[in-house]
Amino acid sequence: MSDNTDLRIAVLGVGMMGADHVARITDRISGARVTVINDYLTEKAEQVAATVPGARVVADPLEAIAADDVDAVVLATPGPTHEKQLLACLEAGKPVMCEKPLTTDAATSLEIVKREAELGRKLIQVGFMRRFDAEYEQLKAAIVGGELGQPLVMHCAHRNPAVPPYFDSAMIVKDSIVHEVDVTRFLFAEEIISVQVIRPTANSLSGTDLQDPQIAIFTTETGRHVDVEAFVTTGLAYEVRTEVVGELGSAMIGLDVGLVRKTRPGVWGGTITPDFRVRFGAAYDAEIQRWVHAVRSGAETGNYVDGPGAWDGYAAAAVCEAGVRSLETGERVTVDMVDRASIPGA
Numbered sequence: 001m002s003d004n005t006d007l008r009i010a011v012l013g014v015g016m017m018g019a020d021h022v023a024r025i026t027d028r029i030s031g032a033r034v035t036v037i038n039d040y041l042t043e044k045a046e047q048v049a050a051t052v053p054g055a056r057v058v059a060d061p062l063e064a065i066a067a068d069d070v071d072a073v074v075l076a077t078p079g080p081t082h083e084k085q086l087l088a089c090l091e092a093g094k095p096v097m098c099e100k101p102l103t104t105d106a107a108t109s110l111e112i113v114k115r116e117a118e119l120g121r122k123l124i125q126v127g128f129m130r131r132f133d134a135e136y137e138q139l140k141a142a143i144v145g146g147e148l149g150q151p152l153v154m155h156c157a158h159r160n161p162a163v164p165p166y167f168d169s170a171m172i173v174k175d176s177i178v179h180e181v182d183v184t185r186f187l188f189a190e191e192i193i194s195v196q197v198i199r200p201t202a203n204s205l206s207g208t209d210l211q212d213p214q215i216a217i218f219t220t221e222t223g224r225h226v227d228v229e230a231f232v233t234t235g236l237a238y239e240v241r242t243e244v245v246g247e248l249g250s251a252m253i254g255l256d257v258g259l260v261r262k263t264r265p266g267v268w269g270g271t272i273t274p275d276f277r278v279r280f281g282a283a284y285d286a287e288i289q290r291w292v293h294a295v296r297s298g299a300e301t302g303n304y305v306d307g308p309g310a311w312d313g314y315a316a317a318a319v320c321e322a323g324v325r326s327l328e329t330g331e332r333v334t335v336d337m338v339d340r341a342s343i344p345g346a
């Protein structure tokens with residue numbers, strides 16, 4: 001349903017994720033419509049625009065952000081383009097839902113945090129959609145409710161069937177493990193202070209020269225331990241599992257009930273989702289719907305965000321930067337992060 005009061009959205013980058021967000025805004029959520037579509041490949045933008053009544057293609061991303069018929073922006077372009085496009089959103093004073101990562105390094109992410117803080121308005125939301133997933137919400141409630149006692153350890157598995165051809169080994173940290181970085185900060189409500197990335201024997205069947213899988217180990221401020229197996233070329237299915245172990249018990253999500261062995265989608269027991277659009281479909285819907293509500297009421301509060309913001313994007317970038325350095329050396333690397341209190345308004 002769309003009417004004249006709908007939030008008018010520009011979607012930049014209509015590859016896998018952006019096209020999914022266009023369909024979501026058009027068909028699955030309320031209060032918003034896509035008016036402008038931009039992609040580096042204009043033909044792709046035109047194909048997607050043809051599926052959305054009233055949407056037009058704007059070939060230049062910065063013009064798309066500044067357009068008069070755009071109230072807010074969804075950024076689903078690749079990470080390296082986010083910095084420039086986020087700065088343009090801040091410059092235009094337009095709220096933006098930026099897919100993760102915020103930017104690809106800590107220094108540029110910090111710059112974004114500072115620029116937003118200077119404006120005195122929370123305009124940037126970051127697409128850490130797991131915070132909107134029902135299972136992660138249940139896990140958080142079990143921790144906050146004290147059911148597990150004090151959490152001590154978290155074990156994570158993050159498996160993708162495949163990644164795009166431009167993926168390199170550092171992107172396994174910055175684009176994939178970044179989700180577990182955010183999950184750790186979300187569930188434990190504290191910062192990660194050091195990271196080690198271990199390189200097991202690489203998957204000889206991947207057809208790539210990626211260092212895949214990788215095992216990341218985080219240590220948090222209070223000394224909790226988180227391990228993450230990231231394996232992005234399994235050739236099988238999409239699997240995200242998280243287990244928190246506390247002093248009074250443990251809880252695991254992402255385990256299809258009854259599933260003992262996993263080979264390919266639908267082979268045994270329950271189902272294995274083929275990709276993130278299926279596993280996290282409801283979470284993306286909730287994420288974008290809540291963002292649309294926040295943006296529509298933002299003028300009254302100066303807060304156009306409901307969920308992770310620029311600071312969370314920066315914190316994740318700082319941890320991932322340490323992770324990439326550790327990937328190169330194998331050593332544990334201390335996370336270099338500024339104190340949040342040193343940036344008023346952050």
Ligand SMILES: NC(=O)c1ccc[n+]([C@@H]2O[C@H](COP(=O)([O-])OP(=O)(O)OC[C@H]3O[C@@H](n4cnc5c(N)ncnc54)[C@H](O)[C@@H]3O)[C@@H](O)[C@H]2O)c1
Pocket residue numbers: 012013014015016017018038039040041044061075076077078079081099100101127128129164175276280
């Ligand atoms: N939250 C999640 O679970 C999730 C899932 C997938 C992707 N992502 C994120 O979404 C973003 C896009 O990923 P994807 O998998 O859809 O990639 P993709 O390669 O499928 O799509 C990216 C699109 O952006 C276009 N593009 C490239 N540079 C551009 C520019 N400067 N301006 C405008 N368009 C440009 C490309 O032509 C392409 O169509 C990335 O930041 C990625 O990390 C998040």
Ligand SMILES: O[C@H]1[C@H](O)[C@@H](O)[C@H](O)[C@@H](O)[C@H]1O
Pocket residue numbers: 160163175176177179232276
């Ligand atoms: O960009 C994608 C996306 O963020 C997925 O949620 C994640 O599982 C993939 O590893 C990553 O490549």
